[in-house]
Amino acid sequence: MHSITAVSSAIDTENPALVAAWQRGLTEAGPAATQVLAQLADTGAAEMAVHFYQVMLDDKRASRLLSHDQVRTRLQPAMQRWVRDLLLATPERVESLIAAQRVVGDVHARVGIPVDLVTRGMRVLKQRLFQLISEQAGHSEHAHAAVACLTASFDIALECMTLAYSNARERSSRTDAAYRLFSLVQNVGTERERQRALLLDWENTLLYALASQNETPEFQSLAGSEFGLWLTHKGIPSFGESSETQQICALMAAVDQTLHDTLDTKRDLKVRSAHLQEVRARVGQIRNLLGMLFERIGELDAGCDALTNLLNRRFLPTVLRREIELANKNKAGFAVLLLDLDHFKSINDQHGHEAGDRALQHIASMLSQFTRGSDYVFRYGGEEFVVVLVAVDERQALVIADGLCRRISDSPVLLADGQPLAITTSIGVALYDGHPDYERVMARADAAMYQAKKQGRNRIVLADDSLPEAPDRASLQNR
Incomplete structure (x- = not known):
C-alpha cells in the first residue's frame, strides 16, 4: 500500500504543471480552432481508430497483443472515444482527462505494450489528423492554431501516460524482485526434498519402463512431469533466470530428446540401457544444480498470509x-x-x-x-x-x-x-x-x-x- 501511495504522490507532483500547460494551450487556441477540432471529433474519430489499428497490426509485437478478438472489439471503440475526448478537450475537463491518461498508462504497463509502439501510435494519429485539418481548414490562421492545440493535447496526454507507465513498471519490477527473493518455497528444506523425491520417482519410473520388454515403453517426459511443471511455472520465477536454471532447462530438453529417440522400435535393450545411463547422468546434473539453487534461497515472510500461510x-x-x-x-x-x-x-x-x-x-x-x-x-x-x-x-x-x-x-x-x-x-x-x-x-x-x-x-x-x-x-x- 505504501508503494502505491508513493507512486500516486509522484504523479500528483507533476499534475499542476501539466494541468496548467494543457489549459493554456486550449485557451490560446481560440474559438475558431476549437471549432475545427470539434468538427474533426464528429467526422474523423471513427476513421482514426481504424487507421491506428491498421498501422499497429503491421508490427509483430503489436499484432501479438492486439490479435485477440475481444481486444479489438474493446479497444477500437475505446480508441474512438479517446480521440474524441482529446479533440473536444476544454480547460474545465483537463484534470479528468489527465486522470484518464493515467489509467491508459497503467493498462499499457500491465499488458506490456512497448513504449515505442505508444509513441508511434501518437505520431500516426497526429499526422493523419493534421492532414484532415488541412483538408478542412486549409492553411488559415485558425488551422495553424488547431494544429498547435492538437499537438499540445497529444503531447501532454503522452507525457501523462508515460509517467503512469514508468511508475507502474517500476512498481512491478520491485514486486517481481521481491517475489524472486521470497520465492514460492517458504520452507526451503521441505521443498528441496519434495522436488528431489519427485525427480527420483520420475527416474525410477523411467528405469522400470526402459528395462521392460515392451518395444515401445510408456513414460512421461521430464518437462511434462510434476517436477518439470514445478520448475517451469514455479521454480524458475522463484530462483530467477540464471546460468543454473538455463543449464537445467537445457539438460531437461536433452533428456527428453534422448527418450524420444529411445522410442524407436528398432532399438534393442542394449541401446536402451546406454540411453538410460546417459539420461541418469543428466538427471544427476539437474539434481546437483537444483541443490545449488536451493542453497541460495533464504526464508522470507513478506508476501505470506499470516493466518493461512498461503x-x-x-x-x-x-x-x-x-x-x-x-x-x-x-x-x-x-x-x-x-x-x-x-x-x-x-x-x-x-x-x-x-x-x-x-x-x-x-x-x-x-x-x-x-x-x-x-x-x-x-x-x-x-x-x-x-x-x-x-x-x-x-x-x-x-x-x-x-x-x-x-x-x-x-x-x-x-x-x-x-x-x-x-x-x-x-x-x-x-x-x-x-x-x-x-x-x-x-x-x-x-x-x-x-x-x-x-x-x-x-x-x-x-x-x-x-x-x-x-x-x-x-x-x-x-x-
Whole structure:
C-alpha cells in the first residue's frame, strides 16, 4: 500500500504543471480552432481508430497483443472515444482527462505494450489528423492554431501516460524482485526434498519402463512431469533466470530428446540401457544444480498470509503475467479459480471469529493438499482464495475445481469444542482466453464466482462471455 501511495504522490507532483500547460494551450487556441477540432471529433474519430489499428497490426509485437478478438472489439471503440475526448478537450475537463491518461498508462504497463509502439501510435494519429485539418481548414490562421492545440493535447496526454507507465513498471519490477527473493518455497528444506523425491520417482519410473520388454515403453517426459511443471511455472520465477536454471532447462530438453529417440522400435535393450545411463547422468546434473539453487534461497515472510500461510495477493500479478507469457510461448493454457467461503459472516456471528479463522485455515489446508505442486494458492483477502492452475485445459480445470468443491463440502471443520461445522465454497472458473491483460481473467473468474453464489452456492460455474460482470467489485490492484 505504501508503494502505491508513493507512486500516486509522484504523479500528483507533476499534475499542476501539466494541468496548467494543457489549459493554456486550449485557451490560446481560440474559438475558431476549437471549432475545427470539434468538427474533426464528429467526422474523423471513427476513421482514426481504424487507421491506428491498421498501422499497429503491421508490427509483430503489436499484432501479438492486439490479435485477440475481444481486444479489438474493446479497444477500437475505446480508441474512438479517446480521440474524441482529446479533440473536444476544454480547460474545465483537463484534470479528468489527465486522470484518464493515467489509467491508459497503467493498462499499457500491465499488458506490456512497448513504449515505442505508444509513441508511434501518437505520431500516426497526429499526422493523419493534421492532414484532415488541412483538408478542412486549409492553411488559415485558425488551422495553424488547431494544429498547435492538437499537438499540445497529444503531447501532454503522452507525457501523462508515460509517467503512469514508468511508475507502474517500476512498481512491478520491485514486486517481481521481491517475489524472486521470497520465492514460492517458504520452507526451503521441505521443498528441496519434495522436488528431489519427485525427480527420483520420475527416474525410477523411467528405469522400470526402459528395462521392460515392451518395444515401445510408456513414460512421461521430464518437462511434462510434476517436477518439470514445478520448475517451469514455479521454480524458475522463484530462483530467477540464471546460468543454473538455463543449464537445467537445457539438460531437461536433452533428456527428453534422448527418450524420444529411445522410442524407436528398432532399438534393442542394449541401446536402451546406454540411453538410460546417459539420461541418469543428466538427471544427476539437474539434481546437483537444483541443490545449488536451493542453497541460495533464504526464508522470507513478506508476501505470506499470516493466518493461512498461503501467498497473499501481492504476488498474484507477477504470477499471472508469467503464466500469460508461458501460455503464449508454449501455446498452452492455464485457469484461475476464485473461491469464496459461503455464509462466512454467519459463521463469525454464530460461532465467533475463532471459528471463522479455523474455517479459513481449513480451506487453505484443503487447497494446498489437493492441488499440484506446480499450481499456486493465494489468500486473496477476507474469505476469498485464488488458485492458479498451470498447464490445464477446460476439462482438467473443471475436474480439479469440482473435486475441491466436493472435498471442502465433505470435510467439516472442527471447532474448538470438537464439534464439526459444515462449510462450503462457491467457485468461479476462468480459462485464459488469450487476452493479454491479467485483470481480464480475474474479472471473468469473479463474474463466474458471483453466479455460483447467485445460483445457490456450493457449486462451480465456468466463465463465459454471456456472464454479466460481478457488481461492486474493484480492480485487482485495489482489492
